[in-house]
Amino acid sequence: SEWWALKELYAKGLLFKDFRISPYCPRCGTTLSAHEVAQGYREIEDFSIYVKFKVEGKDEYFLVWTTTPWTLPANEYLAVNPDFNYILVNYKGEKLWIVEERAKTVLKRYEVLDSRPGKSFVGTRYEQLVPFLKTRAGMYVVDGNFVTKEDGSGIVHIAPAFGSDDYSVMKKEKGELYVTVNESGKISLDSPWKGLDVQVASDQIIEYLRKGGKLLKTEKATHSYPFCWRCDTRLIYYPVESWYIGVSKAKDQIVKYNQNVHWNPEYIRDGRFGNFLNEGKDWALSRNRFWGTPLPIWTCEDGHVFIPGSKKELTDRAFFIPENFELHRPMVDQIKVKCNECGKEMKREPYPIDTWFDSGSAFFAQFHYPFENIELFSENSPVDFISEAMDQTRGWFYSMHVISSLLFQRNAYDNVVVMEFVMNSKGEKMSKSRGDTVDPLQLIEKIGTDSLRLFFFQGPPWKPKRFTEEGAVEFSRKLLGTIYNSYLLFSTNARLDHWEPKEETIISNLDRWIYDRNNECVSSVIKHMDEYNPHLALDDIRELVLDLSQWYLRLS
Known part of the structure; x- marks a missing residue:
């Protein structure tokens, strides 16, 4: 699927080779794209x-x-x-x-x-x-x-x-x-x-x-x-020949399709994400590495280019294929192809591609599009909802949006929730060296998945959150503990009175009120969740729990 996408980009004049001064990691020995570089700045x-x-x-x-x-x-x-x-x-x-x-x-x-x-x-x-x-x-x-x-x-x-x-x-x-x-x-x-x-x-x-x-x-x-986002090494600017995706040539349509996306928070659309799109920097696609999705470009010494859009297209053109080969190095580099224009042997450009192209292609490649599941892809495109951390405005959000804009002339997704980071008790980024990171699996064993999930719903997902284990336990005690104790009070009294529910029950005005409050809460929670505001949905649930425990039970 990715090879098909790259062939399409080349046919549109959006994939080309150039010699430029590029951001370069001397430790990894490879160039980085503009959106990768943007992830690694520090003072x-x-x-x-x-x-x-x-x-x-x-x-x-x-x-x-x-x-x-x-x-x-x-x-x-x-x-x-x-x-x-x-x-x-x-x-x-x-x-x-x-x-x-x-x-x-x-x-x-x-x-x-x-x-x-x-x-x-x-x-x-x-x-x-x-x-x-x-x-x-x-x-x-x-x-x-x-x-x-x-x-x-x-x-x-x-x-x-x-x-x-x-x-x-x-x-x-x-x-x-x-x-x-x-x-x-x-x-x-x-x-x-x-x-x-x-x-x-x-x-x-x-x-x-x-x-x-x-x-x-x-x-x-x-x-x-x-700094390099992979290995934390200082980058330098260095002369390298690379293959590029011509983002600058299609900047206007990339910016336009972003207007169709509902961003949470809204200011990301025309702010952090929109501003970066407006820069329109070409995407340095090839990498001076060994492992990764191989760049499907074969060239001859006269500069002619062959880009297979599938495994079949490659094998149909090849005059030598190693036994039991698969499409990764070193075997893919052993495949020999003859140039249709000059008859000379063609060699593959010896690069893998940027891994962000892999992740950015997921929305269509997961269906093996366009080789099968075409209707299934159409039914599920654009993607209804995605969510990741703020740094992915320079990563996954960006690569998906650019690829979809260039290939399909539309946005890749309709709704985005951008999450901020979980901080330590002092409001600082957690660090393994300081020993203040948290193992979520151990925490789930201690307080349960619902407690942890609801704890993080206390504020907007796009706001940084201070975390302490004590705070999570206390939150669980106050909310889920109150719900449990309310149920315990009801079930204890029901057993003592030998009460069982009947199909036709005369209910009091107080019962009608709690029914109405429950229905009102359900409607409001659905509305807030549909609008990607889980923190507002949690506020509704907390208010219902208070009404149940402090009014309904006491007055009953």
């Missing part, structure tokens, strides 16, 4: 540094700020905003160029010597800061509208291998790509830092610059940085 404290690039032939320096010192050996250009005004200042006996608005914040006290617009610097050459890259390509100033004056110095260091804006600058300037880091995240450039992890190398590069008089100052900066 961290890093050293940021201001360094001095010497203007060629002058006793002047461009002041540059960076939070990634390990990229400095790969520098090829400096970028200024052509519309900004830059000033030359005398700072402690040195002449530094900096954007005018940042000078007071960065330097505090200085003397202004000159002032020039950013566009006047374009083409100005400068000396290599870290002279281990043996090239004279680049090393001049370029214009960059992406340069801001919100932080830093208004002058940006460009290392094309490690940033998408940087790479775009290199392509515009017809420069060369110098990759100074290997796929394991270690410095590969012949330098004092060769073989070091990039984070370790950063510290040593800072010290190298300090000793060489090229470091102006260091600061500690708190910023949001992406």
Whole structure:
């Protein structure tokens, strides 16, 4: 089913190969998609540094700020905003160029010597800061509208291998790509830092610059940085050839179909989820891994492409199939196919696909669509209701919605309940290292499934919930204990009075009232559950239990 889906996307022009600077995990050795990256951001404290690039032939320096010192050996250009005004200042006996608005914040006290617009610097050459890259390509100033004056110095260091804006600058300037880091995240450039992890190398590069008089100052900066959601390793941006799903080409329809979904809470639709859809970032589909659903793309050396949409399509075209093969590596890579256009042998692109494509395809692949159960799929599509945690706005919710929008031109699901996390007694995320996680199976053995389920219905599912075992036990005692005790009182008295129910019973006004309250509660609970508000349904049940125990029984 997934191979069929990928063939359909290719036919629509939505599956393509490209070379880009992508988020990359050096520990896993693979790229990540934009929605995977979005799951792993956290606030961290890093050293940021201001360094001095010497203007060629002058006793002047461009002041540059960076939070990634390990990229400095790969520098090829400096970028200024052509519309900004830059000033030359005398700072402690040195002449530094900096954007005018940042000078007071960065330097505090200085003397202004000159002032020039950013566009006047374009083409100005400068000396290599870290002279281990043996090239004279680049090393001049370029214009960059992406340069801001919100932080830093208004002058940006460009290392094309490690940033998408940087790479775009290199392509515009017809420069060369110098990759100074290997796929394991270690410095590969012949330098004092060769073989070091990039984070370790950063510290040593800072010290190298300090000793060489090229470091102006260091600061500690708190910023949001992406980590791998699988292994918790810092991501880097790295040049990789990958297969992409062209989300950007169909962004408008993806955004449109989201309007058909009933989100709980409602603000997620146009907020956290809708905003992410509006970014329209292409989906990096292929992975530099071994295990997973294999990418069903065979290519020849002339660039022709064959994408089988089923196992039968592949075996019909293959001229060699290993015995007892199945569609995973390594056997799938041994299948040989001849190109229909040039007659040359085709080889499979050696990648598995993103596992989020697997989970996002579940709504149709569970039926083995389109090979069977077509009517069953149609009857159950869109899915009536799904529920997961808030982080799945960047995971399962996203992948299902995008795949359905591109393949079926509709939303994948009609209703979503977005749940927040269960926190510890202090309102903090539970942690195994702190020992405050809870084994739900042990808790169910102690207080029962109904008690635990109802405990979590106390507030909206989309609000974080503090949890303590004592609180769950106390809640069970108050609600289910009251129901049990009410029944116990009734059954005890019924036995003592030898009472048995009769088909025709004269009931009192009090009996009629509790019947009406019960029916009213049932209707209200059904309404709230249909509207995906279980917390309001629980409120109705609690009120009925109070009326039963504190009024009806006492007055009876």
